[in-house]
Amino acid sequence: MARKTFSQFLASSWGIIVTGAVIGILAPILQKFGNPPNMGICVACFERDIAGAIGLHRVSIVQYIRPEILGFVIGSMIAAFIFREFKARTGSAPIVRFILGVFAMIGALCFLGCPWRALLRLTGGDINAVLGLLGLTIGIGIGDQFLKYGYNLGRSYKTYFSAGLIMPIIMFGLLILLILHPKFTQDGAVFFSEKGPGSMHAPIIISLVVSLIIGFIAQRTRFCTMGSIRDVLLVGDLHLMRGIIALVITAFLTNLALGQVHFGIQGQPIAHSNHIWNVLGMTLAGLAFVLAGGCPGRQLILSGEGDNDAGVFVLGMITGAAFAHNFDLAGKPDKIVEGLTQAGGPSFAGMIAVIIGIAVCLAIGFTMREKI
Amino acid sequence: MIIDACGLSCPQPVILAMNAIKDNKSYFQIIVDSNVASENVKRLAESKGYNIQMEIIDEKIQLTLTK
Numbered sequence: 001m002a003r004k005t006f007s008q009f010l011a012s013s014w015g016i017i018v019t020g021a022v023i024g025i026l027a028p029i030l031q032k033f034g035n036p037p038n039m040g041i042c043v044a045c046f047e048r049d050i051a052g053a054i055g056l057h058r059v060s061i062v063q064y065i066r067p068e069i070l071g072f073v074i075g076s077m078i079a080a081f082i083f084r085e086f087k088a089r090t091g092s093a094p095i096v097r098f099i100l101g102v103f104a105m106i107g108a109l110c111f112l113g114c115p116w117r118a119l120l121r122l123t124g125g126d127i128n129a130v131l132g133l134l135g136l137t138i139g140i141g142i143g144d145q146f147l148k149y150g151y152n153l154g155r156s157y158k159t160y161f162s163a164g165l166i167m168p169i170i171m172f173g174l175l176i177l178l179i180l181h182p183k184f185t186q187d188g189a190v191f192f193s194e195k196g197p198g199s200m201h202a203p204i205i206i207s208l209v210v211s212l213i214i215g216f217i218a219q220r221t222r223f224c225t226m227g228s229i230r231d232v233l234l235v236g237d238l239h240l241m242r243g244i245i246a247l248v249i250t251a252f253l254t255n256l257a258l259g260q261v262h263f264g265i266q267g268q269p270i271a272h273s274n275h276i277w278n279v280l281g282m283t284l285a286g287l288a289f290v291l292a293g294g295c296p297g298r299q300l301i302l303s304g305e306g307d308n309d310a311g312v313f314v315l316g317m318i319t320g321a322a323f324a325h326n327f328d329l330a331g332k333p334d335k336i337v338e339g340l341t342q343a344g345g346p347s348f349a350g351m352i353a354v355i356i357g358i359a360v361c362l363a364i365g366f367t368m369r370e371k372i
Numbered sequence: 373m374i375i376d377a378c379g380l381s382c383p384q385p386v387i388l389a390m391n392a393i394k395d396n397k398s399y400f401q402i403i404v405d406s407n408v409a410s411e412n413v414k415r416l417a418e419s420k421g422y423n424i425q426m427e428i429i430d431e432k433i434q435l436t437l438t439k
Contacts, residue, residue: 011411085407092381147387155379222408227382234383235390239415293381309381 007083010220013242019214019221020243024250026210027120030068032258033202037269038124041068041214042117043296044108044285045270047314048321048330049198050174055189056322061196065178067207069300070171075215076304077168083220088164090308093153096364097292097309101316102323103357104288104296109321109330110281110346110354111135112271114296115225115289118282119244121271123251125263128271128278135279139286140229146365147234147290153368156309164306167314178204197270218301226286226295266341267334274345277331277354281346284357291364329353373397377413378405378432385409386416389437393420398439405432 009015027040039045045062052063080086108114111132113121118136122129177190184190193199201207217223221243228240255261266273289295292313294302299317302310324330332344346354375392377385385404392400393416404410410426410433417424417437425436 087406089379092379147383152380152384156381157379222411230383235386235416237415237419 003083007220010217013239015217015221016223016240016243017246019217019223020246021250022217023116023214023223024123024247025254026214027116028123028251028254028258028260030202030207030210031260033206034200035202035207036197036200037260038121038126039113039117039197039270040120042113042120043069043072043300044105044114044317044321045112045117045197047105047296047318048109048324049193051318051321052193052198052325053189053191054177055191056318057325058191059325060191060198061193062198062325063191063193064198064201065174065190065192066201067175067178067204068211070175070178071208071211072215072218072297072300073168073171073304075212076219076301078212079216079219080305085219086164086306088159088161088306088308089156090159090163091154092156092309093368094309094312096153096368097313098316098319099360100288100292100364101299101313102320103360104285104292104313105317105320106324106329106353106357107139107281107284107286107288108296109324110350111278111285112331112333114285116295116297119225119248120251121268123248123255123261124269125255125261126268126271127263127265128268128273128275131275131278132282135282136226136286137229137233138279139283139288140226140290141233142283142362143287143290143365144230144234146369147230150369151291151365152370153291153293153309156307159308163308166308167303167311215301215304218297219305222298223301224295224298226289227298229286230290266343267336270333272331272334272344273341274331274343277345277351280354280358281331284354284361287358287361287365291361324350324353327353373400375400375402377402377409380404380409382409382412386412389413389416393417393422399437401434401436403432403434407433409433410435
């Protein structure tokens with residue numbers, strides 16, 4: 001009975017507000033404990049760090065097995081088991097989801113953050129985040145049009161229970177690599193950054209506890225940044241948006257209390273002030289999220305409750321991170337040289353990759369429509 | 373009218389329900405297979421002034437919407 005009451009509370013408007021508030025309070029605290037500035041939590045950046053740690057890319061400053069990613073998936077799995085919502089399912093256009101994951105990551109890394117980090121950057125005073133959020137909204141708006149005109153990736157079907165466990169088991173495997181930090185060859189993986197953002201992290205146990213809590217309640221409340229904007233634009237439903245507003249307010253207050261608010265445009269931490277590409281990068285990411293049915297955080301949560309299609313998207317994102325760094329596509333942060341700020345942004349190849357990504361997503365949206 | 377929205381991820385079930393609502397259907401049923409889809413369709417239907425009856429049949433959730 002208590003379980004049912006708790007479940008009903010979390011499914012209510014207050015539930016989503018509490019979830020947003022919990023993320024808003026805990027993410028800046030993770031930053032205080034050692035996570036990179038304005039990056040208490042960033043699903044895109046943290047998956048990128050994992051890609052680096054296992055050697056899929058070799059940029060030495062962004063390599064670490066981020067416990068937050070593991071905690072989200074495992075926390076969601078625990079909630080799904082307790083509330084009998086763990087359902088192994090698969091089969092809805094996996095390779096399309098993989099490609100969407102790859103380009104979602106390329107777009108997010110052009111901007112330097114997932115939607116969660118865009119909100120956290122904003123509450124840390126980084127005004128460039130406004131442009132990222134604008135791009136995200138544009139991308140979601142375009143995606144909504146496809147949804148209205150029949151875009152869908154088909155139905156998923158029940159699969160073997162053990163198949164639904166694959167993503168959580170991968171996360172347990174990564175947890176073992178994180179704790180033991182083995183070296184498989186002298187100069188080889190597993191890599192942990194010694195400097196740069198990858199070297200900045202909260203103690204493992206704190207990150208794990210926080211992310212398990214967030215994974216658990218996000219599973220119950222279906223918290224999703226992309227969904228919140230999508231639902232407002234598509235059906236005028238404010239339910240998920242309340243969570244986002246709660247996140248922004250609480251994260252701003254927490255950052256203020258911890259002295260982590262520094263208003264500005266140029267020279268913000270792990271961010272660039274190349275406005276056009278802040279917008280376009282997130283336009284690509286937003287579009288890819290809508291077509292795949294969830295923001296990166298939500299996809300992790302879904303993959304924890306047995307959704308293999310979401311798992312494929314996550315693996316696509318990790319692969320996309322490898323491309324983004326191996327091909328030098330990711331945005332470069334602003335640099336301060338002798339007191340002068342040099343604006344960063346993506347390389348020429350990065351710009352081309354974002355444009356290709358938008359073209360691919362449009363092609364997917366236009367060609368994958370049917371009457372259900 | 374019965375809409376089969378099983379296996380469709382959100383927002384598809386909501387869009388299908390919305391299309392039926394737009395057609396001024398005063399009675400229709402929608403079958404979903406996840407609590408998420410059921411909650412989302414219920415929220416939409418409530419906001420549009422529908423009465424909702426829920427029945428669980430073989431792990432599937434059948435929502436009957438009337439106005």
